[in-house]
Amino acid sequence: MIRAGEFAAHGVDARSVRRAVAAGRLLRIRSGHYADPDLPAPVRIALRHGGVLACVSVARSRGLWVLPLDQIVHVSLPPNGHSHPHDDCTCVQHWNALQFTSTEVSLVDSLLQIRGCHGEDAFFATLESALHEGMLSADGRSELRERITESARWLVDLARTDSESGLESLLRVRLYRLGISLHTQVEVPGVGRVDFVLGDRLILEVDGRPGHEGIESRHKDLMRDAVAASHGFDTLRFDYDMVVMDWPIVEEAILAKVARGLHLDPWAERLRSA
Ligand SMILES: [Zn+2]
Ligand SMILES: [Zn+2]
Structure with missing residues (x-):
């Protein structure tokens, strides 16, 4: 995401910014915040909230198996995030204080959110999908095991890398x-x-x-x-x-x-x- 101040710092004036937005070369996310127009829609929605893509939306964007099959966007919000900032907002909002620098939370964070949001079985299915796709490293798996609530640790231990669906x-x-x-x-x-x-x-x-x-x-x-x-x-x-x-x-x-x-x-x- 690009803030208005960064344009000014690079000598780009407000009029040029407006022109770029009008021409579709730049996407206005919200007041003073801009982004690449090629950003996928769920990411745009998350940014509009002042947050990033989270939970099942991260897994979905990576092509992992996710339960349920709906397309509802899940966003992670910092304490100063915006609740329902866009028309017909149906997003699921996670207000956990995570560190994020990119446009989505880490895969480990998203898996932890899925357990809280959709329960153990959905968590397990997405976890095995990530392992099957080689997206979760051994270190990632250890981190997940370390951070997950103790009563759910057995799921991380049970997960295999060869589950095909x-x-x-x-x-x-x-x-x-x-x-x-x-x-x-x-x-x-x-x-x-x-x-x-x-x-x-x-x-x-x-x-x-x-x-x-x-x-x-x-x-x-x-x-x-x-x-x-x-x-x-x-x-x-x-x-x-x-x-x-x-x-x-x-x-x-x-x-x-x-x-x-x-x-x-x-x-x-x-x-x-x-
Ligand atoms: Zn969620
Ligand atoms: Zn929303």
Whole structure:
């Protein structure tokens, strides 16, 4: 961001500034504050508040997986920031005293904000997305572990670098709370790689990836399920809406299979107890 005083210091008079704004070469953020017109809209909004981009908006701007899917801008404000300075402001405002020099808070700060703003599961999913994309260094992870509230530290320890979608992360953390651990990205004979295997033979697939719609992929899924069944596997298949919006149904479906022991192979069981 450029302040009016800096133009004056460089010998640029107020009229030239006004002309540049009128020509679209300069963006007026608010009184006496200007910026590059190419700034992304969420960043502009944050600056208009006298703050910077924060929380889920930082994760979103970096292409990380974020829950929820809305486009509401989250801003971090210093004590002298402006609440709702623009028309129809629907921003979520974080009034924490963070140090920031750029147009957004650090990734670690944004992750900490996400936990406070959207809860543990959303935090975990974005954290695993950042680890998968290689955006959070080992040092960043240690800093996060150090700064996060103690009751949430286990989430940082549980996070892996190989989670391929936010839905997988959500499923894993939620089942972990129920005492169920999963094998991820398992090779099943004749089928190929599946998202999760619970116990010996219960396949869980979460369809939330681009290209997972349409008749062709439905046919592929049905074929996979049939081949898996012929190898003694059972498949439960969930999609984005189910995992995000109807979690209790997903949980009940999995728990019912587990309660009847359908995830265990009796032959493997016999070998284990021998
Ligand atoms: Zn937030
Ligand atoms: Zn706003």
